[in-house]
Amino acid sequence: MGSEPVNVSEFQELARQALPKMYYDYYAGGAEDQHTLEENVKAFHRIIIRPRILVDVSRVDMSTTIMGYNTSAPIMVAPTAMHKLARPEGEVATARAAAACDTIMALSFMSTCTVEEVASSCNAVRFFQLYVYKRREISALMVQRAERNGFKAIILTVDAPRLGRREADIKNKMIAPQLKNFEGLISTEVHTDKGSNIEAFASGTFDDSLCWKDIGWLKSITSLPILIKGILTCEDAIKAVEVGVAGIVVSNHGARQLDYSPPTITVLEEVILAVQGRIPVLFDGGVRRGTDIFKALALGAQAVMIGRPVIYGLAAKGEDGVRQVLSMLKDELELTMALSGCCSVKDITRCYVMTEQDRLHCRL
Numbered sequence: 001m002g003s004e005p006v007n008v009s010e011f012q013e014l015a016r017q018a019l020p021k022m023y024y025d026y027y028a029g030g031a032e033d034q035h036t037l038e039e040n041v042k043a044f045h046r047i048i049i050r051p052r053i054l055v056d057v058s059r060v061d062m063s064t065t066i067m068g069y070n071t072s073a074p075i076m077v078a079p080t081a082m083h084k085l086a087r088p089e090g091e092v093a094t095a096r097a098a099a100a101c102d103t104i105m106a107l108s109f110m111s112t113c114t115v116e117e118v119a120s121s122c123n124a125v126r127f128f129q130l131y132v133y134k135r136r137e138i139s140a141l142m143v144q145r146a147e148r149n150g151f152k153a154i155i156l157t158v159d160a161p162r163l164g165r166r167e168a169d170i171k172n173k174m175i176a177p178q179l180k181n182f183e184g185l186i187s188t189e190v191h192t193d194k195g196s197n198i199e200a201f202a203s204g205t206f207d208d209s210l211c212w213k214d215i216g217w218l219k220s221i222t223s224l225p226i227l228i229k230g231i232l233t234c235e236d237a238i239k240a241v242e243v244g245v246a247g248i249v250v251s252n253h254g255a256r257q258l259d260y261s262p263p264t265i266t267v268l269e270e271v272i273l274a275v276q277g278r279i280p281v282l283f284d285g286g287v288r289r290g291t292d293i294f295k296a297l298a299l300g301a302q303a304v305m306i307g308r309p310v311i312y313g314l315a316a317k318g319e320d321g322v323r324q325v326l327s328m329l330k331d332e333l334e335l336t337m338a339l340s341g342c343c344s345v346k347d348i349t350r351c352y353v354m355t356e357q358d359r360l361h362c363r364l
């Protein structure tokens with residue numbers, strides 16, 4: 001590819017060329033047959049936009065609030081692990097790019113830069129993603145460190161009691177490096193000749209007994225708002241509202257956990273209808289275009305989180321690459337809004353999209 005990348009897919013190709021196979025496969029891959037991985041993206045293609053015409057779109061404003069914080073667009077950086085495997089600057093580069101784009105970043109619990117390094121890298125609103133270890137005191141300590149370092153919310157990931165079966169990682173014997181955050185607390189480095197070291201680490205360390213009552217525990221150790229990430233059904237959305245969390249993220253973990261779980265965009269509306277506006281609903285999974293963001297907003301998400309495309313930007317061109325990916329998605333969203341007759345984020349409502357289900361009903 002001689003010229004500059006013009007879309008996320010071209011950034012993915014650059015990342016593939018830049019990265020060792022083991023790392024590229026880890027970032028890009030999904031669970032088992034990778035059915036949901038493919039469908040996360042393809043399900044967006046089946047949603048059609050219903051543009052309105054003759055609207056004055058000479059000024060399109062993408063600014064909005066996410067969990068009460070002002071941002072330049074309804075776009076966030078999803079928590080993804082181990083950015084130093086993509087670029088030596090790691091999460092610090094991602095954080096700076098997110099800040100430059102006036103976008104919120106969620107830092108992964110499994111980051112390669114420390115919470116403190118990311119916090120001091122630049123001034124911006126940031127959220128902290130949490131995994132609960134069997135040794136809960138370590139997770140509690142991390143929550144305190146996030147709080148002390150100015151992170152504004154805790155995103156509790158609930159879809160990984162065990163790690164999904166990622167076959168490329170098994171074949172590549174994907175490494176599990178020591179993470180600086182946990183130095184002196186726990187060894188994250190695992191060496192096994194059998195399969196994925198990351199999987200071996202997670203199965204020994206993640207608390208697979210975590211359940212609804214533990215939200216009470218988390219609330220008791222932090223005053224930060226808590227979001228639950230990994231909800232895919234109306235039943236669980238209602239429970240989340242009942243236990244009093246501040247928000248939820250509709251997510252299937254980028255199709256890396258349960259294969260044949262639903263493509264996230266197909267269940268967003270079910271969750272929105274269950275939540276009835278009581279708490280904000282964020283969304284991730286398969287967002288590769290501004291039109292995808294527009295569709296998720298029309299179906300009720302407050303904002304979308306971007307996972308792999310950010311890593312592809314980082315791997316291809318470091319901090320500047322992340323900035324380019326986020327700017328690209330913002331530009332695409334702005335154009336989509338203009339061409340659909342929406343001047344502001346709140347204008348993007350349900351009547352701007354037609355889903356597969358809508359089409360089915362039309363035929364009945």
Ligand SMILES: Cc1cc2nc3c(=O)[nH]c(=O)nc-3n(C[C@H](O)[C@H](O)[C@H](O)COP(=O)(O)O)c2cc1C
Nearest residue numbers: 027078079080081108157253254284285286307308
């Ligand atoms: C390489 C990689 C690492 C990830 N690490 C984490 C993590 O540490 N914590 C977490 O909650 N989610 C993690 N996720 C899931 C993302 O937060 C997000 O749900 C997903 O990437 C969204 O899908 P997308 O990649 O299609 O945008 C990871 C995803 C990828 C691709």
Ligand SMILES: CC(C)CC(=O)C(=O)O
Nearest residue numbers: 081110163198202253256
């Ligand atoms: C190190 C892993 C547990 C991070 C993760 O959530 C993932 O790879 O999907």
